[in-house]
Amino acid sequence: xxxxxxxxxxxxxxxxxxxxxxxxxxxxxxxxxxxxxxxxxxxxxxxxxxxxxxxxxxxxxxxxxxxxxxxxxxxxxxxxxxxxxxxxxxxxxxxxxxxxxxxxxxxxxxxxxxxxxxxxxxxxxxxxxxxxxxxxxxxxxxxxxxxxxxxxxxxxxxxxxxxxxxxxxxxxxxxxxxxxxxxxxxxxxxxxxxxxxxxxxxxxxxxxxxxxxxxxxxxxxxxxxxxxxxxxxxxxxxxxxxxxxxxxxxxxxxxxxxxxxxxxxxxxxxxxxxxxxxxxxxxxxxxxxxxxxxxxxxxxxxxxxxxxxxxxxxxxxxxxxxxxxxxxxxxxxxxxxxxxxxxxxxxxxxxxxxxxxxxxxxxxxxxxxxx
Numbered sequence: 427x428x429x430x431x432x433x434x435x436x437x438x439x440x441x442x443x444x445x446x447x448x449x450x451x452x453x454x455x456x457x458x459x460x461x462x463x464x465x466x467x468x469x470x471x472x473x474x475x476x477x478x479x480x481x482x483x484x485x486x487x488x489x490x491x492x493x494x495x496x497x498x499x500x501x502x503x504x505x506x507x508x509x510x511x512x513x514x515x516x517x518x519x520x521x522x523x524x525x526x527x528x529x530x531x532x533x534x535x536x537x538x539x540x541x542x543x544x545x546x547x548x549x550x551x552x553x554x555x556x557x558x559x560x561x562x563x564x565x566x567x568x569x570x571x572x573x574x575x576x577x578x579x580x581x582x583x584x585x586x587x588x589x590x591x592x593x594x595x596x597x598x599x600x601x602x603x604x605x606x607x608x609x610x611x612x613x614x615x616x617x618x619x620x621x622x623x624x625x626x627x628x629x630x631x632x633x634x635x636x637x638x639x640x641x642x643x644x645x646x647x648x649x650x651x652x653x654x655x656x657x658x659x660x661x662x663x664x665x666x667x668x669x670x671x672x673x674x675x676x677x678x679x680x681x682x683x684x685x686x687x688x689x690x691x692x693x694x695x696x697x698x699x700x701x702x703x704x705x706x707x708x709x710x711x712x713x714x715x716x717x718x719x720x721x722x723x724x725x726x727x728x729x730x731x732x733x734x735x736x737x738x739x740x741x742x743x744x745x746x747x748x749x750x751x752x753x754x755x756x757x758x759x760x761x762x763x764x765x766x767x768x769x770x771x772x773x774x775x776x777x778x779x780x781x782x783x784x785x786x787x788x789x790x791x792x793x794x795x796x797x
Contacts, residue, residue, distance in 0.1 A: 472621060474526055475561040476517040476533075477596075477603060477636070483507060483515045485540050486533060493536065501528035514638035516561065523621055530617045534558065534610035555588070557607040560620065561636055564602050567591050569627035570620065577623065587616035599636035722776045724783065725764040731755065733790040734767075734783055741786060749779035 478486070487494050487507065498505050503521035519529050537556045545553065562570065571578045571591055578589055587608035595602055606616050726734065735742045735755065746753050751771030758765060769779045 470523065470625060471521065472523055472526055472625065473518060473520040474530075474617070474621070475601075475635070476519070477559040477561050477638075478515055478517055480513055480515065482537070483517065485536060486517065497529055497532045501525050501532060503529040505529060508638070510638065510640060512638040512640050516636070516638065523618075523625075526621065527614060527618060530558075531610065531614050534613045538610050555607040556610055556613055557605060558613060558617075560604040560606065560617075561596065561601045562591075562604050562620075562624070563629035563633040564595050564600050565630040565633070566624055566627055567602050567604070570604065570623050581616060581619045585612050585615040585619060587612035589616060589620075596636035597639070598634070600632075600634045601636045719771055720773060720776065722769045722780065724767040724769070724780070726767055726783075726787075728758060728763050728765060730787055730790060731765050734786050745779055745782045745786075749775050749782055751775035751779040753779060 485493070486497070486505075488496075494505055494507070497503075501521070503519050503525040506518045506520075508516040508518075519526050521529070534556050537558070541554060541556065569577065572580070578591065581587070582589055585608070587606050590605045592603040592605070604620070606613055606620075608616065733741070734745070736744070742753060742755065749769075749771070751769050754768045754770075756766040756768070767783070769776050771779070
């Protein structure tokens, strides 16, 4: 379930109302309730989250987003794909149950098509099953498994799909992965049954949704150029995102290298990012073209300063080296719970240093460990 989304549990219909109202589709009961019974589940708005690998997501999105556009239009479900440079992505499908089933059917058949295509040039003869991973709040997994595993056994037997509920919760969340595999038809039947269970037993308490963490090489933006971290160095990263970032940089108060005209006039972007890259890499570009140094101050809570300094100053030295900025950490003052950090350097160096400091803090707070 996405945050802030509600499932309306089936409400009791008023007396005298026939069980199905398919000939009166405009009649709605309960805020998001329609009394039409659809495919074994009440036709209510529901959200299902799927966990996919990058390659699977690429297959769902299709060339220029055509596949996902078609899925949205034909199923009537909202299909959102989480952002991010992550090996795993979350695909959220929201809509009335019948729209969700249509979207699932399209995804399952698309994956089957991918399997058939990949087999055409492999010697394997038996076709592997289609596999989908749902992300379900842990508080609903008990109902899905049933007493002594009775419910999950019933779902397996009646649909012919394999269903497995992970024993552990996904990192930094209260959700578990539920893996379904089988033929597309078995998967669709299985998803229908899981939806019914989820509607009958809504999640208890607050759910902390699983968010996949970024790939181990984060992309950093500085001075209109994207960098990826490799070992100790920031390597310029050729990426379309750079262009987007340059547009965002138009808002910056710093004029590009010695130009007094407004930053980035027209479409022609000044070719100064490579010089800035060299400044970042700590090499002199032969031109005294570095933007004027400026200073930025941050305050960090005392109890988090350790993760930025690192053992014997290893982390802070790494940040200094990678960003090319000077970083001074003020001594602790009595009675104060915060420490002042002063960063000096070019705007690009400063934004890189800030990014690295924030990345350290985030990894500390979310328990991701060393970055």
